[in-house]
Amino acid sequence: MSYEESYLYRLRHSAAHLMAQAITELYPGVKLAIGPPIENGFYYDVETTTSIREEDLKKIEQRMRELAKLNQPIVAVSAKDREDARRIILEETTLGSGPEVAEYKLQLLDAIPEGDPITFYDQQGTDKQGNAHRFIDLCRGPHVEATGEIKHFQLMSIAGAYWRGDVKNKQLTRIYGTAFETKDDLHQYLHNLEEAKKRDHRKLGRELGLFIFSDKVGPGLPLWLPKGATLRETLNDFLRDEQRRRGYLPVVTPNIASQRLYEKSGHILTYRDKMFPFMQDDENEVFILKPMNCPFHIEIYASDLRSYRDLPVRLAEFGTVYRYEQSGELAGMLRVRGFTQDDAHLFVTPSQLGDEFKGVVDLMMVVLRQLGLSEYRVRVGTRDPESTKYVGSDENWVAAEKAIVDACNDLGLEFEVSPGDAAFYGPKLDLIIKDALGREWQMGTVQVDYNLPERFELEYVGEDGQRHRPIMIHRAPFGSLERMIGLLTEQYAGAFPFWLAPVQVNILPIADRHNGYAYAIAEALQGFVPAREVTEDELEFAPVTVESVPKWRVEVDARRETLGKKIRESQKQKVPYMIVVGDQDVENGTISVRSREDGDLGAMTLAEFVAKAGDPNA
Numbered sequence: 225m226s227y228e229e230s231y232l233y234r235l236r237h238s239a240a241h242l243m244a245q246a247i248t249e250l251y252p253g254v255k256l257a258i259g260p261p262i263e264n265g266f267y268y269d270v271e272t273t274t275s276i277r278e279e280d281l282k283k284i285e286q287r288m289r290e291l292a293k294l295n296q297p298i299v300a301v302s303a304k305d306r307e308d309a310r311r312i313i314l315e316e317t318t319l320g321s322g323p324e325v326a327e328y329k330l331q332l333l334d335a336i337p338e339g340d341p342i343t344f345y346d347q348q349g350t351d352k353q354g355n356a357h358r359f360i361d362l363c364r365g366p367h368v369e370a371t372g373e374i375k376h377f378q379l380m381s382i383a384g385a386y387w388r389g390d391v392k393n394k395q396l397t398r399i400y401g402t403a404f405e406t407k408d409d410l411h412q413y414l415h416n417l418e419e420a421k422k423r424d425h426r427k428l429g430r431e432l433g434l435f436i437f438s439d440k441v442g443p444g445l446p447l448w449l450p451k452g453a454t455l456r457e458t459l460n461d462f463l464r465d466e467q468r469r470r471g472y473l474p475v476v477t478p479n480i481a482s483q484r485l486y487e488k489s490g491h492i493l494t495y496r497d498k499m500f501p502f503m504q505d506d507e508n509e510v511f512i513l514k515p516m517n518c519p520f521h522i523e524i525y526a527s528d529l530r531s532y533r534d535l536p537v538r539l540a541e542f543g544t545v546y547r548y549e550q551s552g553e554l555a556g557m558l559r560v561r562g563f564t565q566d567d568a569h570l571f572v573t574p575s576q577l578g579d580e581f582k583g584v585v586d587l588m589m590v591v592l593r594q595l596g597l598s599e600y601r602v603r604v605g606t607r608d609p610e611s612t613k614y615v616g617s618d619e620n621w622v623a624a625e626k627a628i629v630d631a632c633n634d635l636g637l638e639f640e641v642s643p644g645d646a647a648f649y650g651p652k653l654d655l656i657i658k659d660a661l662g663r664e665w666q667m668g669t670v671q672v673d674y675n676l677p678e679r680f681e682l683e684y685v686g687e688d689g690q691r692h693r694p695i696m697i698h699r700a701p702f703g704s705l706e707r708m709i710g711l712l713t714e715q716y717a718g719a720f721p722f723w724l725a726p727v728q729v730n731i732l733p734i735a736d737r738h739n740g741y742a743y744a745i746a747e748a749l750q751g752f753v754p755a756r757e758v759t760e761d762e763l764e765f766a767p768v769t770v771e772s773v774p775k776w777r778v779e780v781d782a783r784r785e786t787l788g789k790k791i792r793e794s795q796k797q798k799v800p801y802m803i804v805v806g807d808q809d810v811e812n813g814t815i816s817v818r819s820r821e822d823g824d825l826g827a828m829t830l831a832e833f834v835a836k837a838g839d840p841n842a
């Protein structure tokens with residue numbers, strides 16, 4: 225059942241009416257516009273003579289509670305005809321405030337197509353003091369039976385909104401609220417909102433030194449700070465290793481290309497509105513900022529005569545692309561104008577399609593496990609049986625859809641089939657990840673493509689000595705590095721898993737005389753001499769040795785600050801381990817360890833710590 229058909233949807237719609245009833249009682253003369261249920265609640269657009277502010281919401285909410293208690297039945301009323309509807313609006317919905325308050329409702333009535341039924345919803349009740357209450361609104365419904373069902377709600381915020389969404393129209397006040405069937409659901413929702421604020425990747429991105437945006441650089445173009453760039457490299461290294469094992473070959477391609485490339489690929493026609501304005505050079509050649517990597521990889525494939533023995537060819541690149549998103553659509557790292565895809569294109573024979581698709585999905589599962597993302601759903605986009613927009617033969621489509629479904633079954637993956645979700649050039653598989661707050665993020669995709677090999681006339685020589693057309697698979701397990709790091713930042717609230725943390729251990733010398741020892745430990749952990757020379761007044765020390773030299777990411781905080789301050793800042797940075805070194809440690813050849821998860825672990829040797837922490841790269 226869709227949300228629009230659910231009880232919750234009706235409940236929220238009724239809560240919107242209840243709010244409008246409270247507002248009409250508290251703000252006589254208010255003009256009501258529209259009040260629909262939305263994804264997480266409802267709103268109503270109103271125009272009042274005295275402005276409504278955030279602090280007034282409690283008062284409105286209070287009145288809503290009183291009206292809900294009256295348990296007014298919500299009754300559908302059909303207008304006999306348009307004239308009758310006009311009369312009801314002017315005489316009944318205005319509740320004695322005068323016909324001028326019906327301005328927006330009359331316009332809404334005019335917008336109802338000729339012949340469509342016109343209905344109103346009427347709620348009435350009497351309070352203990354004997355006062356009559358009534359609210360009737362032009363509305364398609366449906367609603368719950370009575371206002372008493374609306375128990376668990378809260379008004380959330382106020383915003384401006386133009387009548388009919390047109391900036392040339394008058395600005396109205398939009399009041400947002402939410403409602404749930406149970407108290408627990410409401411509390412969970414409010415709690416999640418608080419959590420989401422704390423976890424907001426834009427806020428954490430700056431606090432943790434991951435990334436920023438700059439007005440001078442432009443909207444949607446993130447600047448990666450050292451720690452963010454480190455995190456990114458860690459993710460790339462992990463995937464690069466996996467891919468190398470699976471026979472992918474690295475390629476590197478430019479950020480701009482002649483428009484001839486995109487004419488050939490067809491993107492100029494189908495993707496124009498997502499491309500930045502074109503550039504023209506002095507020799508009349510037009511260049512395009514790269515919106516996708518595929519045509520470049522195709523040119524690499526096509527640069528050589530391929531035999532069936534060479535296939536599959538798997539070309540991988542962390543390719544940065546630029547897409548012209550509307551400035552209003554930009555949202556932190558979730559929607560940007562410049563981003564890097566963990567892109568690869570596989571060129572396969574028809575008989576390899578199944579295994580290769582399965583290999584890609586298997587890689588995606590490995591990625592999810594490594595990232596600790598255990599909740600997800602798999603959606604297979606197939607053809608819309610009604611549509612004729614698809615390219616490629618029927619036979620190919622059937623084979624490709626079967627390859628995807630078989631891959632899922634072989635891997636024991638549950639999946640849902642979404643007819644009509646395929647691209648015009650082939651079916652696909654999407655991964656939708658559910659984060660720690662239950663929100664869904666569309667991440668990696670695998671896409672089968674018959675179109676581009678056709679357009680670029682790609683070939684391989686088959687076993688029969690004849691020329692054949694390969695099939696392409698596009699895939700990006702992360703989707704984009706930007707989006708993935710945005711998601712991971714929120715998923716972990718900035719406390720990244722040990723292997724991924726930009727700084728894995730922060731070494732805190734208590735006094736200057738411990739700096740030498742601190743740097744020696746840093747050297748032992750990260751495998752190279754720190755960039756900083758230890759000065760003469762810093763302690764002489766015996767070299768620290770560990771059995772194997774792991775490649776840790778280490779920082780030494782040698783500032784002249786109190787230990788308390790250094791610890792607090794390190795905690796704020798959510799560094800997995802802190803190593804404190806003082807006189808005792810230097811004397812005994814030990815370190816004092818604090819873990820982000822388990823607190824104070826006490827004194828131990830460096831070798832003991834390394835064994836305890838485990839592989840810093842896995």
Ligand SMILES: [Zn+2]
Pocket residue numbers: 237241259361362363364365
């Ligand atoms: Zn309504």
Ligand SMILES: [Zn+2]
Pocket residue numbers: 516517518569698699
């Ligand atoms: Zn592609």
